[in-house]
Amino acid sequence: MEYMLINLLNGLSYGLLLFMLSAGLTLVFSMMGVLNFAHASFYMIGAYISYTVGLRTGFWIGLIVAPILLGALGALIERFGLRSVHRYGHVAELLFTFGLAYVILELVQLIWGRGPVEYSIPKEMDRPLFTLFTTTFPMYRAFMMGVALLMLLTIYVAFKRSRIGLVIQAALTHPDSVEALGHNVPRLNMIVFGGGAALAGLAGAIGGNVFVTEPGMADEVGNIIFVVAVVGGLGSLAGALIASLLIGVLQTFAVSIDYSPLTLLAHAGFQVSTDSPAYNVLNLSVAEIAPILPYLFMILILVFRPKGLMGTRET
Amino acid sequence: MSSTLSTQRLLMIGPKLLNRSRFLVWCGFALILLIAPQIFNSASSVSFLSQLGALIIFCLSYNMLLGEAGMLSFCHAVFSGLGGFFAVHVMNLAADGLVFAPVFIIPLVGGFASAIIGVLLGYVTTKKSGTTFAMITLGIGELVYFLSQIFPTFFGGEAGVTTDRVYGAPFLGMTFGPQIQVYYLTATWLMLCTIGMYAFTSTPLGRVVNAVRDNAERAEFIGYNPRMVRHLVLIISSLFAGIAGSLTAINFEIASAESLGGARSAQALLFTFIGGRESFLGPIVGAVVGDFLSAKLSDYTAAWQLYLGIFFIIFVMYAPGGLVSIIAANWRVLRAGAFGRVLPSWLAVVASSVTAIAGAVILVELAYSTIFGLQKTAVAELFAPMGASSNAGACGFGVALLLAGAFWFSRTRVTFSQDWDRINSEIGASERGRMT
Numbered sequence: 183m184e185y186m187l188i189n190l191l192n193g194l195s196y197g198l199l200l201f202m203l204s205a206g207l208t209l210v211f212s213m214m215g216v217l218n219f220a221h222a223s224f225y226m227i228g229a230y231i232s233y234t235v236g237l238r239t240g241f242w243i244g245l246i247v248a249p250i251l252l253g254a255l256g257a258l259i260e261r262f263g264l265r266s267v268h269r270y271g272h273v274a275e276l277l278f279t280f281g282l283a284y285v286i287l288e289l290v291q292l293i294w295g296r297g298p299v300e301y302s303i304p305k306e307m308d309r310p311l312f313t314l315f316t317t318t319f320p321m322y323r324a325f326m327m328g329v330a331l332l333m334l335l336t337i338y339v340a341f342k343r344s345r346i347g348l349v350i351q352a353a354l355t356h357p358d359s360v361e362a363l364g365h366n367v368p369r370l371n372m373i374v375f376g377g378g379a380a381l382a383g384l385a386g387a388i389g390g391n392v393f394v395t396e397p398g399m400a401d402e403v404g405n406i407i408f409v410v411a412v413v414g415g416l417g418s419l420a421g422a423l424i425a426s427l428l429i430g431v432l433q434t435f436a437v438s439i440d441y442s443p444l445t446l447l448a449h450a451g452f453q454v455s456t457d458s459p460a461y462n463v464l465n466l467s468v469a470e471i472a473p474i475l476p477y478l479f480m481i482l483i484l485v486f487r488p489k490g491l492m493g494t495r496e497t
Numbered sequence: 498m499s500s501t502l503s504t505q506r507l508l509m510i511g512p513k514l515l516n517r518s519r520f521l522v523w524c525g526f527a528l529i530l531l532i533a534p535q536i537f538n539s540a541s542s543v544s545f546l547s548q549l550g551a552l553i554i555f556c557l558s559y560n561m562l563l564g565e566a567g568m569l570s571f572c573h574a575v576f577s578g579l580g581g582f583f584a585v586h587v588m589n590l591a592a593d594g595l596v597f598a599p600v601f602i603i604p605l606v607g608g609f610a611s612a613i614i615g616v617l618l619g620y621v622t623t624k625k626s627g628t629t630f631a632m633i634t635l636g637i638g639e640l641v642y643f644l645s646q647i648f649p650t651f652f653g654g655e656a657g658v659t660t661d662r663v664y665g666a667p668f669l670g671m672t673f674g675p676q677i678q679v680y681y682l683t684a685t686w687l688m689l690c691t692i693g694m695y696a697f698t699s700t701p702l703g704r705v706v707n708a709v710r711d712n713a714e715r716a717e718f719i720g721y722n723p724r725m726v727r728h729l730v731l732i733i734s735s736l737f738a739g740i741a742g743s744l745t746a747i748n749f750e751i752a753s754a755e756s757l758g759g760a761r762s763a764q765a766l767l768f769t770f771i772g773g774r775e776s777f778l779g780p781i782v783g784a785v786v787g788d789f790l791s792a793k794l795s796d797y798t799a800a801w802q803l804y805l806g807i808f809f810i811i812f813v814m815y816a817p818g819g820l821v822s823i824i825a826a827n828w829r830v831l832r833a834g835a836f837g838r839v840l841p842s843w844l845a846v847v848a849s850s851v852t853a854i855a856g857a858v859i860l861v862e863l864a865y866s867t868i869f870g871l872q873k874t875a876v877a878e879l880f881a882p883m884g885a886s887s888n889a890g891a892c893g894f895g896v897a898l899l900l901a902g903a904f905w906f907s908r909t910r911v912t913f914s915q916d917w918d919r920i921n922s923e924i925g926a927s928e929r930g931r932m933t
Contacts, residue, residue, distance in 0.1 A: 211628075217631065263814065274817060277766075284802065285807055288802050288803035289803070295868075405639045405759075409636055416629065474640055474644060474647070481621055
């Protein structure tokens with residue numbers, strides 16, 4: 183019971199961090215059609231900036247400065263890079279962000295070095311929030327979950343309820359009509375891309391000290407957030423939330439389960455000899471196959487429900 | 498599909514593939530392959546050339562997807578890598594006398610194994626093209642990479658699976674032990690694969706693949722199933738990728754997990770795009786230039802990855818047709834005899850961009866050498882005899898070059914593009930005149 187609850191909480195908090203990351207990706211994809219390969223790189227820069235600013239001013243200022251700087255950076259990249267590639271189509275835009283991820287990785291190593299930096303949890307948050315039976319739940323994890331939920335609410339209000347959100351949604355399907363009505367569509371794109379980068383920056387500032395802030399951190403989550411976007415349904419924010427929670431919980435539970443089909447068979451009274459061809463497959467414990475579970479999940483979704491969990495169109 | 502692929506129409510490729518000038522090009526290609534190891538005959542060069550041959554097949558097969566079919570794949574190394582693993586295992590079985598498979602046929606074994614993988618993976622990936630395909634292949638690539646980590650019996654874990662390419666009876670006196678024999682084996686397969694892939698572009702299926710790339714909806718309306726077409730091209734492409742992977746495995750006598758990782762898939766994309774995806778020659782040029790630079794430049798500079806990334810972004814932004822399109826555009830003007838008129842502004846643009854790039858390179862190198870304290874400071878060595886041994890002097894020089902070059906470039910760019918556009922529209926007009 184205790185084990186279940188603690189794993190569930192850890193899984194949910196990891197899932198919410200995944201959501202913070204994939205929200206920006208999904209937002210940019212659904213509003214601009216751009217699949218941003220540099221999104222995880224923005225997350226990494228966010229962590230590093232928050233760390234650097236935090237060294238002088240303390241964690242909280244860094245937490246605010248990182249998303250703002252990342253938003254500005256994203257807007258600049260859209261204005262002077264992505265916009266000129268736009269006429270070649272979505273694949274060219276994807277390739278542009280792919281090259282950008284390469285360059286950002288090198289620049290980050292140039293500025294902050296190749297090793298990890300000591301980005302730590304703020305002192306006032308570095309204590310347990312509550313104790314569940316015998317295990318404690320850290321306060322910072324709860325804070326992380328709170329920020330993610332707040333972010334979900336903000337995005338929802340900004341895009342479904344505000345005027346500019348409605349204009350952006352209209353610009354996705356009818357850019358020419360929206361432009362004819364006097365709205366500046368390229369500027370809207372700049373705002374959306376900057377907003378996506380800012381969300382990644384916030385996720386980096388919050389997640390960088392729970393995990394390790396190092397040059398490899400972008401690669402670590404980079405592919406998982408694409409899986410989240412596909413599983414949830416491309417462009418669906420609600421789908422991204424459900425998918426990231428599912429994958430977060432799935433991975434957290436899988437890592438701690440040390441059973442393999444072999445142990446199950448042994449309980450049922452079957453013995454598989456070590457030289458039978460199936461032995462190697464059956465001997466794998468759930469913990470060992472944990473890294474591939476999200477990808478298997480993605481393939482199952484693609485086969486049985488190509489729209490994704492909440493998607494409106496087929497992927 | 499079957500009705501359009503009748504033998505009569507398939508035979509149409511004959512005269513197209515072999516008119517006289519094409520025949521000369523193929524002979525020239527064969528000649529280059531034949532004499533290259535005689536000119537660059539050091540041990541390391543021959544090994545490099547063998548590796549390059551496999552890389553060219555790999556990039557050409559990648560361009561079947563990217564250029565011909567418009568499918569941006571991020572898991573191409575899965576096909577070449579798995580082909581390599583199957584090749585190594587079959588070689589080991591053959592060495593034990595369990596199966597009959599001489600070394601020169603091994604690439605075909607790897608190719609077919611990889612094609613079967615293509616049949617399986619094609620079901621999940623080829624439903625859509627564009628960004629969706631890219632995202633799904635990215636996931637597949639990760640999945641296979643992680644699978645290779647958890648099945649050490651097949652994939653050999655961290656160390657990979659090793660083999661020995663000298664086994665069985667010699668073929669025409671060749672044991673494939675010496676590197677030069679491996680080179681000629683690679684060159685033979687390269688020639689065969691290049692002819693095969695070129696022939697594919699002019700088959701009816703190759704044309705339908707282009708049609709699906711340009712407008713899948715229209716292709717569907719005239720009776721072709723876009724998904725089927727994409728699936729077929731994926732299978733054929735993975736066949737050639739498997740051959741490339743097997744040749745790499747024969748060359749290095751090992752198949753390792755990194756040969757099917759994301760970095761290798763990315764390499765195919767970078768090289769093919771920089772070479773040019775719109776032309777058949779593009780991937781060949783990209784593989785040669787990219788492999789040569791990555792082997793040579795990494796000796797001189799630690800910032801190689803940064804340059805590659807920036808180079809790639811510049812191509813995506815300003816020359817999506819790659820190196821081949823730049824050469825072709827210049828060749829067109831040269832052939833029309835109009836190059837003299839554009840020459841002054843052409844030279845100014847080239848000189849100014851070279852100046853700016855030189856400045857930027859100096860700054861980047863200085864940054865890398867001061868921060869990482871590396872030994873590879875070619876730029877610092879360059880400055881030592883010039884008296885500017887201090888970093889500040891070199892830095893100032895770099896900034897000055899960069900600014901001067903950028904300013905000069907911004908001035909000359911406008912006149913150049915005006916000259917260039919005018920001359921190209923004149924050439925276009927005269928070409929149209931000749932046709933009518």
